[in-house]
Every structure is written in structure tokens, then in C-alpha cells.
Amino acid sequence: MPIRVLDPQLAAKIAAGEVIERPASVVKELLDNAIDAGATHIRVEARAGGLSLMRVTDDGSGIPAAEIELAFARHATSKLQSVQDLAAIRSLGFRGEALHAIAAVAQVTIISKTAGEAAATMLHFEGGSVTQRTSRGAPDGTAILVENLFATVPARLKFLKSPAAETGRIGDVAAQYALAHPGIQISLIVDGRLSFQSTGSGKLEDVLVKVLGVDTARGMMPVQPAEEAQDVRGGESKVRVEGFISQPAVTRSTRSYMSFFVNSRWVQSRMLVYALEEAYHTLLQVGRRPLAVLNIQVPYDEVDVNVHPAKSEVRFLRERDVFVAVQKAVRGALVDAAGIPLAASYPGAAAPAAPARWQPPAPSGAEPAPYQPALAPWRPPQVAVSALPPAEPARSSAGQAASATKLPPLRILGQAALTYIIAESPEGVYLIDQHTAHERIIYEKLKAEYARLAVSSQGMLEPQAVEVTPRQAALLGVHGQELADLGFQIEPFGPSSMLVRAVPAILAGQNVGQALAEILDDMTDESGGLAPQAWQEALITTVTCHSAVRAGQSLTFDEMRQLVLQLEQTTLPRTCPHGRPTMILLSQAQLEKEFGRR
Numbered sequence: 001m002p003i004r005v006l007d008p009q010l011a012a013k014i015a016a017g018e019v020i021e022r023p024a025s026v027v028k029e030l031l032d033n034a035i036d037a038g039a040t041h042i043r044v045e046a047r048a049g050g051l052s053l054m055r056v057t058d059d060g061s062g063i064p065a066a067e068i069e070l071a072f073a074r075h076a077t078s079k080l081q082s083v084q085d086l087a088a089i090r091s092l093g094f095r096g097e098a099l100h101a102i103a104a105v106a107q108v109t110i111i112s113k114t115a116g117e118a119a120a121t122m123l124h125f126e127g128g129s130v131t132q133r134t135s136r137g138a139p140d141g142t143a144i145l146v147e148n149l150f151a152t153v154p155a156r157l158k159f160l161k162s163p164a165a166e167t168g169r170i171g172d173v174a175a176q177y178a179l180a181h182p183g184i185q186i187s188l189i190v191d192g193r194l195s196f197q198s199t200g201s202g203k204l205e206d207v208l209v210k211v212l213g214v215d216t217a218r219g220m221m222p223v224q225p226a227e228e229a230q231d232v233r234g235g236e237s238k239v240r241v242e243g244f245i246s247q248p249a250v251t252r253s254t255r256s257y258m259s260f261f262v263n264s265r266w267v268q269s270r271m272l273v274y275a276l277e278e279a280y281h282t283l284l285q286v287g288r289r290p291l292a293v294l295n296i297q298v299p300y301d302e303v304d305v306n307v308h309p310a311k312s313e314v315r316f317l318r319e320r321d322v323f324v325a326v327q328k329a330v331r332g333a334l335v336d337a338a339g340i341p342l343a344a345s346y347p348g349a350a351a352p353a354a355p356a357r358w359q360p361p362a363p364s365g366a367e368p369a370p371y372q373p374a375l376a377p378w379r380p381p382q383v384a385v386s387a388l389p390p391a392e393p394a395r396s397s398a399g400q401a402a403s404a405t406k407l408p409p410l411r412i413l414g415q416a417a418l419t420y421i422i423a424e425s426p427e428g429v430y431l432i433d434q435h436t437a438h439e440r441i442i443y444e445k446l447k448a449e450y451a452r453l454a455v456s457s458q459g460m461l462e463p464q465a466v467e468v469t470p471r472q473a474a475l476l477g478v479h480g481q482e483l484a485d486l487g488f489q490i491e492p493f494g495p496s497s498m499l500v501r502a503v504p505a506i507l508a509g510q511n512v513g514q515a516l517a518e519i520l521d522d523m524t525d526e527s528g529g530l531a532p533q534a535w536q537e538a539l540i541t542t543v544t545c546h547s548a549v550r551a552g553q554s555l556t557f558d559e560m561r562q563l564v565l566q567l568e569q570t571t572l573p574r575t576c577p578h579g580r581p582t583m584i585l586l587s588q589a590q591l592e593k594e595f596g597r598r
């Protein structure tokens with residue numbers, strides 16, 4: 001093919017691809033513009049995952065009638081004049097690309113009015129050009145309607161997920177912007193229903209309650225900017241870190257509950273994630289992640305926001321200072337607050353349940369703490385093992401040689417550290433991890449039942465309302481069938497909750513709300529690339545993990561016996577579904593050697 005300059009319409013579509021990747025990108029850009037225009041109330045609407053319609057309405061400054069066409073020209077902006085300006089950007093937008101890009105890949109209608117104008121101006125764009133211009137009555141501010149996104153860009157449509165998944169991303173953007181701007185009321189209307197609304201009170205706590213739900217918000221504690229923070233060179237730090245982080249007892253299995261804002265701009269940053277996780281070092285179990293909403297204020301001229309087309313990444317002039325500031329602020333909050341739940345003051349929140357007291361870890365280098373039962377408080381088992389169906393008689397005949405995966409007959413001796421079952425066999429002494437062992441049992445049972453679509457479900461005595469984030473709600477839409485096959489019976493209940501009527505029998509008696517939220521979170525991460533089978537597997541594993549007895553639960557002899565009996569029946573008794581060992585063996589030979597008997 002000979003070289004030729006691209007047709008301008010095609011070139012515009014290609015350029016738009018960098019900025020507008022999916023429906024949520026449109027919402028993000030329009031929110032940026034509304035906030036830059038000084039809006040205090042912003043309404044976001046989406047239909048069919050944003051593909052048929054999205055509309056963002058604000059009460060900001062509006063665009064003067066004479067400038068509206070210009071606003072849609074490429075590289076047209078009111079936010080930047082000179083190269084000097086580029087070095088210290090205060091607005092969210094500055095590239096002058098968004099409106100042009102959106103109009104290149106969708107039909108756009110804008111209605112805008114400034115305070116000084118008598119009437120609003122309405123413009124309609126098709127294929128990037130104005131096809132209609134009228135004047136009409138409308139309140140001050142701007143409304144931008146985006147229809148049939150990507151209808152003319154099949155290459156892009158192909159890569160989108162289901163409407164429910166795209167709606168979930170839009171919900172996520174709305175929630176993140178609400179967290180970044182607690183003083184602005186942001187409402188999200190999905191398919192005609194109000195799905196999320198922040199109060200605009202200016203208090204981050206209020207937004208936290210809306211985004212995370214009262215229960216989780218109650219488990220968050222404030223991070224305050226240090227009075228006299230110092231930077232790495234001992235000078236006064238110019239970095240201020242403020243927001244909320246979770247108590248160590250409140251965790252998630254994904255990182256999707258970490259929000260970072262730099263000068264109120266929502267950003268993605270591995271460095272910030274790392275700084276946060278470092279601060280929690282040794283406080284969380286492997287694989288568990290803290291929740292955080294942190295705004296990092298950095299002098300405008302010390303952060304480069306012009307490194308990503310969607311402006312979602314930034315570069316810091318003094319990265320090390322920022323890292324240290326975040327890590328210190330978080331660590332400081334963890335040590336100071338030591339687990340005192342702040343949210344007793346939340347409006348409408350019931351008195352917090354007995355706070356799970358968190359002990360600061362012993363300074364490194366100190367003697368390992370002696371075993372103190374008080375640190376692992378006894379809790380009645382959430383699932384009584386004896387309540388499980390009695391084990392069936394062993395399948396293998398007694399005379400058959402035990403295969404490497406099979407267990408020898410075990411005699412229970414007791415429980416150690418409320419976590420390990422001690423048992424003996426002719427081979428030696430076994431220490432069995434009660435949680436991983438129970439996981440193995442449940443996993444095999446659940447998997448077999450799921451394959452036959454015969455998972456036993458148990459109705460709840462009283463249906464339980466569970467708060468869900470917009471993203472979780474969207475996922476329930478996508479994965480509803482699989483959840484139903486696993487024994488869940490869930491229905492929508494109000495704008496931000498679900499009513500759980502039945503759960504897999506194996507989960508009965510558990511904290512259903514928390515289990516469901518975590519299961520949905522796991523699916524959030526998985527729903528991307530995983531084949532249906534892979535994530536059904538992930539789903540079963542997650543439900544299993546939530547159903548199994550925990551470490552720290554006291555078990556009776558009978559419960560331990562039942563557990564071990566059932567473990568003997570499984571096909572792979574020596575590992576849990578995650579691949580961790582369920583048991584270790586101290587062989588006779590090892591014991592004899594250790595005691596110098598040989």
C-alpha cells in the first residue's frame with residue numbers, strides 16, 4: 001500500500017482511542033470537565049453499560065455560546081496557555097482532547113449556559129461535525145449527552161465486556177470521583193435507577209459510608225497529615241497525606257479497594273500501593289490487602305500529570321519523599337489508633353461491635369512472644385464440624401495398600417494453638433491445619449455437587465440485606481447464574497443493596513454479607529481474562545474458604561474426629577485447594593533422631 005495521509009475522520013478515531021477506551025472513560029472525562037468548571041452537583045446517567053446513552057449534567061460555569069464549537073476542536077482548552085502552565089497544572093483537564101475524542105466516536109449533544117446568558121445553547125454533533133444548533137431554556141451549567149458510543153468503531157466494540165461489567169466500571173469511576181471530591185454531590189443513575197449518590201457534605205467519612213457501606217466504613221480509621229513531617233533530607237516535607245485506611249482486621253482479597261488521589265486526581269500507582277502495603281507489613285495475612293482512600297497533596301510543580309493520555313498516571317519529582325510520607329502517615333495511623341474504630345460517630349451507625357483490639361507488633365529483633373491464648377480469642381466455631389454429615393464408610397478396602405495420597409488411620413490426641421489437630425499414626429505424629437483440611441473436604445464436596453448442579457442450598461430464616469458497591473451489583477448481574485447454581489438466592493433490594501434469601505448450605509451460619517462481598521470482589525478481579533471454567537473454579541475455592549473452620553477456633557474431640565474422618569475420604573487429603581499443605585508429619589524416624597534414640 002502506498003503511504004498516504006489518513007482521512008481526518010479516521011485519524012480522529014485513532015487518536016480518540018487513546019483517551020476513550022471504554023464507556024467509563026467518557027464518564028471520567030466529563031466528570032473532569034464538570035469539576036474543572038466548579039460544579040457542586042453532578043449527575044451521571046448511563047444506559048446499557050453506557051453504550052446506548054451516557055449523560056453528565058453539571059451546575060458549573062457553562063461554556064459561552066460563542067465557544068462551544070471550539071471546545072470540540074482538537075487541542076482546544078481554556079485551561080492552559082503556555083509551556084510554563086504545563087509545569088504546574090491545577091486543573092484535571094489540560095490536553096484539550098476529550099470533547100473532540102468523544103465526538104469522534106459517538107453522537108454528542110451539548111446544552112450549556114453561563115450565568116450571564118439568557119438562554120442555553122444546544123449543539124448536536126454527528127461524526128464529529130455539528131448537524132444542529134439551537135437555543136433553548138436550561139439552568140446554568142452544562143449537560144453532555146453521548147449516544148451510540150463506538151457504533152462506528154467496531155474494532156473497539158469487540159473489546160468491551162458485557163453491559164453489566166461496563167456499568168460496573170462506570171460505577172467505580174463515579175465512586176472514585178465522589179471519594180476524591182467529598183464536597184461535590186455526585187449522583188449515578190443506571191438504567192433509570194439511582195444507583196449511587198454522595199452527599200456533597202465535604203466529609204470524606206460520608207462518602208466512605210456510601211461507597212463501602214456502613215459496616216466496612218466503620219472498620220476504617222483516619223490518616224491525618226503529620227504536624228511537622230520531614231522529608232528524607234530532614235527538611236520540612238511538602239507532601240501531605242490524608243484519608244482513611246482499614247484497621248488490620250478489615251481486609252480484602254484484592255487491591256481494588258485502594259484509592260489514591262494526587263491533588264484530588266484519581267491515579268493508579270504501583271509505588272503508592274507498595275508504600276501502603278509496606279506500612280501494613282507483618283500486620284496482615286499473606287494474600288490479604290488493606291483498604292485505603294488516600295489523598296496525597298504535593299506541590300503542583302512537583303508532579304507531572306502529563307504522562308498518560310487518560311491522565312491516570314503521574315510522575316513525582318521527589319518520588320522517594322512521597323513514598324516515605326505515605327508509608328509514615330499510614331504506619332503512624334496504625335500505631336496511634338491501634339484499632340479504635342472511628343465510625344461510632346457515623347450518622348445512623350449502631351454502636352460498633354466490640355472492637356477487635358489490634359496490638360502493635362513487637363519491634364523487630366525482640367524475643368518472639370510466648371504463646372498467649374488471649375491473643376487468639378476463643379470464638380464458638382462458626383461451622384460446627386460435627387454438624388456436617390457423618391463421614392461415609394471408607395471406600396478403599398482395608399487390605400489395600402495406602403496410596404501416596406491416602407491417609408493412614410489417625411488417632412486424635414488434641415488441638416494445639418487452636419489451629420492444629422495433633423494426631424498419631426504408626427508412621428509418626430501428624431499436625432493437621434484445621435482450616436486447610438476443612439477447605440479440602442468442602443472443596444471436593446462442593447465441586448462434585450456443582451458438577452451435578454446439586455449444591456444444597458439453605459434458605460435463611462430471615463432474608464438478609466447486604467450492601468453492595470455499584471461494581472459488585474453489576475457483577476451480580478453478570479455472574480448471577482453461577483451464584484444461583486452454587487446455592488445463592490439473591491435479589492436486588494434498593495439502590496445499593498441485595499437481599500440474600502438462600503446460601504450454599506455449607507455457608508449457613510456464616511457472616512453471609514461479608515462472605516458474599518468477598519466472593520464478589522474475587523470475581524471482580526477474575527472477570528477480566530478468565531475463561532468461565534477457571535472462574536467457576538475460583539468461585540468454588542472462595543466459597544470453600546469462607547465456609548471452612550478458621551484457625552483460632554476451639555474444636556471438640558468429636559469435631560476433630562469428624563474432620564479427620566472426612567479428610568480421609570477426600571482424593572487429595574494432603575493439600576488444600578490453594579495448594580498449601582493440610583498437614584505435616586513428624587515421622588517416627590525423625591522423632592527418634594531428634595531424641596538421640598538412634
Ligand code: ADP
Nearest residue numbers: 033037071077078093094095096097098099142
Ligand atoms: P480540557 O478539559 O483538557 O480542557 P476538553 O476537550 O475536555 O479539554 O474540554 C475543552 C474545553 O471545553 C475545556 O477547556 C473547557 O473550557 C470547556 N468545557 C468542557 N466541558 C465543560 C463543562 N462541563 N463546563 C464548562 N466548560 C467545559
Ligand code: MG
Nearest residue numbers: 032033093098
Ligand atoms: Mg477535559
